[in-house]
Every structure is written in structure tokens, then in C-alpha cells.
Amino acid sequence: MSGSPVLITRPGSRGEALASAIESHGYAVQRLEVMRLERLPESAEQRAVWLDYDHFRRVVVISPFAAECLADALDRYWPQLPVGIDYYAVGGATAATLNETLGVKVHLPPEAAGEESSEALLRLASLSALDQQRVLLVAGEGGRPLLADTLAERGANLTRLAVYRRQPLDPEPAMQQRLAQGEYRALVASSGEILEHLARWCTEAALNQPLIVSSARLATLAGKLGFRAPVVASGATPAALAAAVVRVCDPQEADVDQDDLEKG
Structure with a gap:
């Protein structure tokens, strides 16, 4: 899975900011368009x-x-x-x-x-x-x-x-296949509506992959929907969600960053 992308679901310009924040840590990102405002x-x-x-x-x-x-x-x-x-x-x-x-x-x-x-x-x-x-x-x-x-x-x-x-959107066929096969490093969702809509395309493979959410409330919802590895970010900002991606995908790097914060 090291070469697989991180999937993000945030629509619009906020999704672009989130993608940039995750990419700044060296991870490939793909937009999962499932909601339009x-x-x-x-x-x-x-x-x-x-x-x-x-x-x-x-x-x-x-x-x-x-x-x-x-x-x-x-x-x-x-x-x-x-x-x-x-x-x-x-x-x-x-x-x-x-x-x-x-x-x-x-x-x-x-x-x-x-x-x-x-x-x-x-x-x-x-x-x-x-x-x-x-x-x-x-x-x-x-x-x-x-x-x-x-x-x-x-x-x-x-x-x-x-x-x-x-406006909910069906994922493109290629994204439906990624979800069916769990071919991604992590999935990032900061909206309950998006999460509920997306769950219908998530197979066992996807439900076992890391899911990054922005609150404990969303983690609870994720558990009810069958996601087995929700990780709660410290907030809904791009920086907070990107930090949670690092924590999941590269725990050693996340530990180093946390040590630097504590020393600072």
C-alpha cells in the first residue's frame, strides 16, 4: 500500500487546500468526488x-x-x-x-x-x-x-x-474499484453526510482501511457504518487532517514531529 494514494472527499477549494497539506508530507492524493455544493x-x-x-x-x-x-x-x-x-x-x-x-x-x-x-x-x-x-x-x-x-x-x-x-454524486468507476479493493493508504472524511453516502461503496477491504475523521462524533458514526479503523484528527483544518494522515501512514515520522513540538 506504500504506493497507493490517500483519498480525500472534501469538495471545492477546501479540498484543494487539504490535498496540498497532505501532499506537503510526501503522500500522493486523489480527490474522491462524492458531494457537490x-x-x-x-x-x-x-x-x-x-x-x-x-x-x-x-x-x-x-x-x-x-x-x-x-x-x-x-x-x-x-x-x-x-x-x-x-x-x-x-x-x-x-x-x-x-x-x-x-x-x-x-x-x-x-x-x-x-x-x-x-x-x-x-x-x-x-x-x-x-x-x-x-x-x-x-x-x-x-x-x-x-x-x-x-x-x-x-x-x-x-x-x-x-x-x-x-448534491451527492456517485464515485467515478475507477474510484468505485479502489473502494471495492481497498487500494488506498487512508480515506479522509470530515462530513457525516459524505461518510454516510460513501459507505454504500465500501466493501470489507475498504472498511478495514484507515479512515481519518475530524471529530469524535464522526468516529462514532463511522463505527456504526462498519468502518473498523477510524482515527480522530485534532480538528477539521487541512493541517490537522494532514497530521492525522502522517500519524496513520508513518507513525515514526509523526512521533518525531510530536517530539519537536514538545521541545519547542
């Missing part, structure tokens, strides 16, 4: 939210693609960004997108949480009691209801706005 056509509901945007007190953005959709809409409707809104992101990539496109400060999960997840974001004190504050949650269709349900339970006057959909 598609913007939703602007609806009357979306227009109403954008026109009323300055009335929101807090805006929570679920992903980098949601952040891009938000920024494009605000560019059309608000040439000058409304003030007095606090922005929140589940992960660093989403925060970076908001900062780059809107120039806003973004609240992230506390560093002590050690993970990028909805659960970690909800530990922020500023989201603990919302007292009928107007909160906008910008997300894709479907997905986990945890954030929306918890914010509403905490008193938010919540609007959940879907701005994109996830």
Missing part, C-alpha cells in the same frame, strides 16, 4: 432576510461555502455592512472566509474545547442566554439540527436560512 436560487424568503439583515443581533455561519453565499448576498443588498452584529463560525476556515470577504471579527469555539464543532461553539458564554435576540443561522439544506434547536431553546428569535444544497 450548489447555491440555491434566491427565494422570497432569502430576499426578505437580506433586506432585514440589519435587524439581526447575531449571525452564525455553518461553513465556508455558507460564508461565501452570505458575503455575495450582502454585497448586492448592503454596499455598506450594517454595524452592531456579532458573527460566529463553527470552524477556522469559515471564520477566515468571513474575515476575508466581510472584514468582520468572528467568534469561534473556545480553544479549550479542542475541536471545531457545533457543540464547541455552543459553549461560548455569549450564546448561553439569548433573551429573544434576533439570530440568523446561515447554512445548507438539511444537516444537523443541533445548533438551531439549542439556540432556540436558549431564547433566540431564530431564523435558519438555507443558502445552498449538497
